[in-house]
Amino acid sequence: MNKVTVVGSINVDSILHIKQLPQPGETIGMQSFSKAAGGKGANQAVSAARSDAETYFIGCVGDDSNGEFMLKQLNDNRINTDNIRTVTGSNTGQAYILLQESGQNSIIVQAGANFELNQTDIQNAMETIQTSDFVISEFETPMDTGIIAFQFAHQAGKKTILNPAPANDEIPADLLSLTDLIVPNETESELITGIKITDEQSMEDSARYYERFGIKNVIITIGEHGSYVSLNGTGKIVPAFKVDAVDTTAAGDTFIGALASVLETDFSNLFDAVTYASRASSLTVQKLGAFPSIPARQAVIDAQK
Numbered sequence: 001m002n003k004v005t006v007v008g009s010i011n012v013d014s015i016l017h018i019k020q021l022p023q024p025g026e027t028i029g030m031q032s033f034s035k036a037a038g039g040k041g042a043n044q045a046v047s048a049a050r051s052d053a054e055t056y057f058i059g060c061v062g063d064d065s066n067g068e069f070m071l072k073q074l075n076d077n078r079i080n081t082d083n084i085r086t087v088t089g090s091n092t093g094q095a096y097i098l099l100q101e102s103g104q105n106s107i108i109v110q111a112g113a114n115f116e117l118n119q120t121d122i123q124n125a126m127e128t129i130q131t132s133d134f135v136i137s138e139f140e141t142p143m144d145t146g147i148i149a150f151q152f153a154h155q156a157g158k159k160t161i162l163n164p165a166p167a168n169d170e171i172p173a174d175l176l177s178l179t180d181l182i183v184p185n186e187t188e189s190e191l192i193t194g195i196k197i198t199d200e201q202s203m204e205d206s207a208r209y210y211e212r213f214g215i216k217n218v219i220i221t222i223g224e225h226g227s228y229v230s231l232n233g234t235g236k237i238v239p240a241f242k243v244d245a246v247d248t249t250a251a252g253d254t255f256i257g258a259l260a261s262v263l264e265t266d267f268s269n270l271f272d273a274v275t276y277a278s279r280a281s282s283l284t285v286q287k288l289g290a291f292p293s294i295p296a297r298q299a300v301i302d303a304q305k
Contacts, residue, residue: 008041009140039288047257066092103245130156149179176213203228241282
């Protein structure tokens with residue numbers, strides 16, 4: 001299995017279960033409330049680890065009970081936490097998730113200690129980065145830390161995966177040029193490229209845009225329709241698995257972590273890896289919560305039979 005390092009966020013998810021989103025000026029009741037471990041980076045790491053990748057994490061937590069809780073959760077999932085720094089006087093990141101009966105969600109994030117991650121933290125983790133097969137980064141931590149991590153990875157000939165989320169239209173060209181595989185959803189891709197995803201041609205045009213920065217491997221996730229996958233200029237849609245979703249919170253993160261765990265470093269099995277990752281994601285959305293919903297490798301394999 002691969003060695004995967006995630007540079008990313010660590011959050012405690014506060015989940016508000018509601019029938020549907022309120023209209024402006026409307027007050028609604030909450031059906032129930034729950035808390036769970038989460039954060040884009042942490043979810044991706046747990047997904048990779050549960051698909052049997054040797055997984056390392058670079059990030060920050062606050063010096064609070066939530067930080068202690070999250071470190072235990074990550075350690076319990078066999079994730080190396082040596083490069084997670086506890087920030088004195090800061091709160092651990094939190095996400096407030098409005099979860100509708102349909103399974104769709106809206107998320108409000110309080111960055112907290114996640115935005116304390118700095119270049120020194122990345123420098124201290126250089127050996128870990130440069131001995132990894134894949135290094136993953138996203139945008140719930142400062143963008144410059146992802147750039148430095150990717151620079152270290154490329155210096156050692158290692159591969160990088162960028163999940164440009166939350167959506168951002170001001171991504172430095174330096175970061176894109178250091179990216180080997182980019183995995184945006186439709187909204188994120190449109191913000192980056194200016195191309196609205198409406199059909200397969202627009203997906204192909206988007207892939208050509210990324211190629212201008214040297215990104216030869218592109219996955220644009222398109223929700224229940226699956227993913228558009230482009231490998232060295234050849235693209236096709238890989239369909240999603242049809243399931244009844246109850247919570248889509250960790251679907252994208254599960255996809256990325258599972259993908260990184262089985263992907264060959266030359267990307268030669270990209271289409272098969274996407275099928276595996278899609279199956280993992282389809283299992284995730286059938287359960288509530290982020291960490292609790294992420295499947296183990298054997299569960300994904302069994303579901304593919």
